[in-house]
Amino acid sequence: MAQPIESRDLTVPEGRSGCPINMTMELLGDRWSLVVLRDVMFGRRTRFRELHGGSLEGIASNVLASRLAKLTDAGLLSRHAVPGHRQKIDYFLTEAAIELVPVMVQLGAWGARWLPTAPELTIRAQLLANGGPDMAERFMDELRSIHLAHQAPPEDGVLSELDNAYQQALTQQATDPE
Amino acid sequence: MAQPIESRDLTVPEGRSGCPINMTMELLGDRWSLVVLRDVMFGRRTRFRELHGGSLEGIASNVLASRLAKLTDAGLLSRHAVPGHRQKIDYFLTEAAIELVPVMVQLGAWGARWLPTAPELTIRAQLLANGGPDMAERFMDELRSIHLAHQAPPEDGVLSELDNAYQQALTQQATDPE
DNA sequence: AACATCTGCTTGCTAATTGCAACCAGTTTC
DNA sequence: GAAACTGGTTGCAATTAGCAAGCAGATGTT
Numbered sequence: 001m002a003q004p005i006e007s008r009d010l011t012v013p014e015g016r017s018g019c020p021i022n023m024t025m026e027l028l029g030d031r032w033s034l035v036v037l038r039d040v041m042f043g044r045r046t047r048f049r050e051l052h053g054g055s056l057e058g059i060a061s062n063v064l065a066s067r068l069a070k071l072t073d074a075g076l077l078s079r080h081a082v083p084g085h086r087q088k089i090d091y092f093l094t095e096a097a098i099e100l101v102p103v104m105v106q107l108g109a110w111g112a113r114w115l116p117t118a119p120e121l122t123i124r125a126q127l128l129a130n131g132g133p134d135m136a137e138r139f140m141d142e143l144r145s146i147h148l149a150h151q152a153p154p155e156d157g158v159l160s161e162l163d164n165a166y167q168q169a170l171t172q173q174a175t176d177p178e
Numbered sequence: 179m180a181q182p183i184e185s186r187d188l189t190v191p192e193g194r195s196g197c198p199i200n201m202t203m204e205l206l207g208d209r210w211s212l213v214v215l216r217d218v219m220f221g222r223r224t225r226f227r228e229l230h231g232g233s234l235e236g237i238a239s240n241v242l243a244s245r246l247a248k249l250t251d252a253g254l255l256s257r258h259a260v261p262g263h264r265q266k267i268d269y270f271l272t273e274a275a276i277e278l279v280p281v282m283v284q285l286g287a288w289g290a291r292w293l294p295t296a297p298e299l300t301i302r303a304q305l306l307a308n309g310g311p312d313m314a315e316r317f318m319d320e321l322r323s324i325h326l327a328h329q330a331p332p333e334d335g336v337l338s339e340l341d342n343a344y345q346q347a348l349t350q351q352a353t354d355p356e
Numbered sequence: 357a358a359c360a361t362c363t364g365c366t367t368g369c370t371a372a373t374t375g376c377a378a379c380c381a382g383t384t385t386c
Numbered sequence: 387g388a389a390a391c392t393g394g395t396t397g398c399a400a401t402t403a404g405c406a407a408g409c410a411g412a413t414g415t416t
Contacts, residue, residue, distance in 0.1 A: 017234035018296025020289030020303040021216050021282060027293065031207045031374085038199050048393050056195035060375050065394055075292075087383055087392040096292045103288055104199060106281040111198030114253075114274045115205065118196025125198040209403080226364050238404050243365055265363045265412050 027074055032059055036067050037076065037097055038104065041143065042124065042162065044153070046090040056121075071097075093147040101140050105129055120169040124162045131158075205252055210237055214245050215254065215275055216282060219321065220302065220340065222331070224268040234299075249275075271325040279318050283307055298347040302340045309336075 016026070028034055039045045039055055048068070052061050059067075068091060071077040076097040082088035108125030111117055117125075128135060139158040145151040153159055194204070206212055217223045217233055226246070230239050237245075246269060249255040254275040260266035286303030289295055295303075306313060317336040323329040331337055 017299065018294070019216075019234060019299045020286040020293065020295045022213055022235055023293045023295055024285045024289035025209060025212055029207065029209045029212065031203060034203055034207065035200055038197075049391080052393095056197060057200055060377095061394070062376090062396085063374065066373095068394095085383080085392085089393065099291065100288060103281070103284040106284050107202045108198040110278060110281055111202035113277065115198065115201045116196070117198045117201055121195065121197045227362080230364095238406095239365070240367085240405090241403065244402095246365095263363085263412080267364070 032063060032067050033071060034100075034104070034107070035059070036064065036071065037093070037100060040077070040091060040093055041097070041101070041104065042159070044159070046092060048089065048091075051091075076100075092150075093143055095144070095148065098140050098143045098147065101136050101143070102133075105136055120166060120173055123165050123169045127162060127165050128158075210241060210245050211249060212278075212282070212285070213237070214242065214249065215271075215278060218255070218269060218271055219275070219279070219282065220337070222337070224270060225266065226269075229269075254278075270328075271321060273322070273326065276318050276321045276325065279314050279321070280311075283314055298344065298351055301343050301347045305340060305343050306336075 016022070035055070035057060036051060036059070039051055043054065045051050045054055048064070051068075052059065052064050068077065072079055072091075075094055077091045078094055080090045080092055082090055105125075105128050109129035112122045112125045112129070128139070131138075135158060142154065142157045142159060146153050194200070213233070213235060214229060214237070217229055221232065223229050223232055226242070229246075230237065230242050246255065250257055250269075253272055255269045256272055258268045258270055260268055283303075283306050287307035290300045290303045290307070306317070309316075313336060320332065320335045320337060324331050
């Protein structure tokens, strides 16, 4: 069921290489790909306009469209027509994208450690990083249930845990502006 | 000694956000930044022309220059004039860059798992991923000794281990082309 | 002293990508 | 039937990437 995308092209094109880090950067090494995946993964967003309007960073709609197409082509997102509607489309994570969770965890942890991030947004990254591989595994299983098996998100899952921590940080920030 | 780069700007600029993943992608989310860091980290390259000519992917020299400047500005690389020469410059990793090792490990592991990478280049990624956090820690300590304390790389360190595995894969590939 | 070579880049140019704003056709709701 | 909502396009300007050539200063060689 979970297989690599395609077999290797034996003649590596000029100016490129088959190095795993390089190939990953060729695919995801741009300003928006991982941010879009982040929103689908952590933000419970699966629709174009949710991803366009709901994001904190304001990606342009043409860029979003181009990223969704690229990620779908690459096998990281799957398009699902919403039952009972002819226009609505859900973008769900594939197994390949779900297995980016450890990458996201490390990226978030590094950013939280070394960049001037916003505290209320950083709490989730820290929580997830502190949770270690166990929490990451639980989270990935939860994502599989949502995005692959199309179950409703559990109330007591990792996603809720992260949301709660974020909400708590927000209200704490409001009552205690220091 | 190891401190975040700057204190947080309280007014987040329009169209951006203080999310750790987003900020990390703002800094490193391009085609070349992490590839350059990979070469310094794993490839024992510290000089402009080594990074320019020695890389597998053939980055353009103006782009390399721009990335080296950006990474230096961001505190991920430090410039050191080579003693006894007035022109030669070594680029060394800073602590912040060394702590990208876990990110590199996860990126490499994901690419090895999901992209059609070259086997001989993938072995290092797998070795490092299988080594777990222990191996990553040993590797980071080795990098600290080389890039922060300017010691010579140990013969029996992680770097050598990875190189050996790569060389072995190369010769095996030559004798057993299948 | 002369010449070639090596050093870390820069320059000029073209092609591709990104960002912005407006807009659109089909679908659903009221 | 009109308004609002769906997932996007389209056209344009600005930025960035890619390519080939070159450059001034430093060093090695004869």
